[in-house]
Amino acid sequence: MNKTDHNGKTALYLAATANNKKAVKFLVHVAKVDILISDRYNKLQMDGDVHEDIKDILKIQQNDTQEHNKLKMSTHEDTLVLVMKACTKGILHKQTDPRYKYFNMDSCYFNGDTPLHVAAANGNLKDVMHLLDKRKACLFVRNSFWKKPIDVVEENILFLKKRKGQPCNETMIEHLNTIKDLIGNATHKAMDQHTDIDKDASFEKRSKEERLFLFQIRVFRGDILAIRRFLKTDATLINQLDYDDRSALHIAAAAGHTHLVEFLLNQEADKNKKDRYNMTPLDEAKMNGDDEMIDMLKG
Numbered sequence: 001m002n003k004t005d006h007n008g009k010t011a012l013y014l015a016a017t018a019n020n021k022k023a024v025k026f027l028v029h030v031a032k033v034d035i036l037i038s039d040r041y042n043k044l045q046m047d048g049d050v051h052e053d054i055k056d057i058l059k060i061q062q063n064d065t066q067e068h069n070k071l072k073m074s075t076h077e078d079t080l081v082l083v084m085k086a087c088t089k090g091i092l093h094k095q096t097d098p099r100y101k102y103f104n105m106d107s108c109y110f111n112g113d114t115p116l117h118v119a120a121a122n123g124n125l126k127d128v129m130h131l132l133d134k135r136k137a138c139l140f141v142r143n144s145f146w147k148k149p150i151d152v153v154e155e156n157i158l159f160l161k162k163r164k165g166q167p168c169n170e171t172m173i174e175h176l177n178t179i180k181d182l183i184g185n186a187t188h189k190a191m192d193q194h195t196d197i198d199k200d201a202s203f204e205k206r207s208k209e210e211r212l213f214l215f216q217i218r219v220f221r222g223d224i225l226a227i228r229r230f231l232k233t234d235a236t237l238i239n240q241l242d243y244d245d246r247s248a249l250h251i252a253a254a255a256g257h258t259h260l261v262e263f264l265l266n267q268e269a270d271k272n273k274k275d276r277y278n279m280t281p282l283d284e285a286k287m288n289g290d291d292e293m294i295d296m297l298k299g
Contacts, residue, residue, distance in 0.1 A: 001031040005213075006220035006251050007244060008040035014243070016045035016054055024054050028061050035061050040254070079103050087115045090124035092131070105135040106221060112143030120183065121152045123175035132186055139187050140222030146256055148222075150183045190225045191259055193266075200229040212240050219248045222257040231267065238269050245275040253284035258293050261285075271297050 004010050012033040015023035027033045035058055038044050046058050079099045086092040092100070092115065105115050116137040119127035131137040142148055147155070157176045160169045189195060203211065211230070215237045218226040227248075231237060241247055249269040252260040261281070265271060271281050285293040 001027065001033045002037060004037065004039075006216050006255075007242075007246070008038065010034075010037050013037070013039060013045050016050050016058065017048045019051050019054060021051070021054055021057075024057055028057060076107070080107050080109065083107075083115050084109055084113075084118055087118040087124065087127055088122055090119070090122065090127055092119065092124075092127040093129070105131055105137045106141060106223075108141070108143070112141075112145070114138070114141050114143075114149070116141070116149045117143055117147075117152055120149045120176075120179050121156055123156075123172050123179065125175055125179055125182075128179050128182060132182070138221050138223040138226075139183060139190060140224065140257060140259070142222070142256060150180060150187065153180045153183065191263075197225075197228045197232050199233045203230055203233050211237060212242065215240075216242055216246075216248060216251055219251045219257075219260065220255050222252070222255060222260055224260055224263060227260065227263070238264065238267050239273070241273075241275075244277070245273075247273050247275075247281075249273070249281040250275055250279070250284060253281040253290075253293060253297070254288070256288055256290060256293075258290065258296070261293055261296055265296060 001011060010027075010033055011031075012024065012027040012035060015027055028035065035045060046055050046062075050058075080103075083092065083100065083103060083105070086095055086100075108114055109118075113121075114137065116128065116131045116139070119131060132139075139150070140148055143152075153176050157173055157180065160166075160173050160176070163169055203214065206214065211234055215227070215230045215234075218230065237248065239247055247270065249261065249264050249271060250273070252264055274280055280297075282294065282297040285297055
């Protein structure tokens with residue numbers, strides 16, 4: 001229940017800002033949602049325009065320091081730790097436990113790293129191949145330092161080249177270069193507009209609301225292959241808006257996905273639409289200081 005959407009908002013955040021007292025009570029007292037999770041603008045539920053009785057519920061819970069000092073790992077978090085350890089050791093591809101088989105391999109660690117970040121950074125080629133070929137891990141997810149998997153690989157190659165007199169470095173550099181080429185080729189294939197994309201049969205069965213949610217989550221991830229499949233299934237998603245009046249182009253710009261901004265603009269996404277905060281996609285690019293994206297959105 002502590003998971004957030006592409007705007008960093010939990011279910012509790014949405015319930016509070018919608019002034020749904022019954023839902024807030026359930027999420028606070030029963031689901032035990034962490035009230036200290038802020039959104040992408042670093043705002044808490046209490047910072048919004050919420051009723052006083054809801055603010056009272058949240059303040060009482062915030063003052064309950066004993067409750068907030070309890071530390072309990074969820075099943076998801078526990079499995080994520082195991083996955084990250086396996087990626088570090090290069091043994092993820094050998095795991096047969098069902099927890100690994102059905103785990104979302106685009107899940108992020110505390111620093112934003114995905115399993116692909118970790119496996120690639122450690123030069124574990126078999127794990128990288130497993131994540132790309134069998135688990136369809138996203139190539140474009142950025143960590144907390146705005147680095148994609150291929151970026152951390154390139155950084156490690158440069159770092160090892162600077163360290164002289166280490167015989168083992170040559171082998172590691174060779175592994176990293178192979179992984180760099182592998183991820184690079186996969187990225188090129190994903191962005192190739194001439195590659196045929198089929199409709200997504202399971203996505204087609206979803207409701208309108210579910211389609212928009214799943215679509216915008218993939219936009220936030222930068223997963224262009226999924227985005228192309230979803231748009232092939234429902235082309236109207238390109239300019240649909242979420243509860244904050246944010247379009248796919250807003251989200252792609254905010255997340256720093258230049259490749260996706262270019263793709264969405266080519267699909268005639270509305271670049272002048274303002275969200276509920278009076279922000280356009282161009283404003284998002286300016287906030288990030290992304291000159292290449294700014295030029296795209298100005299054009």
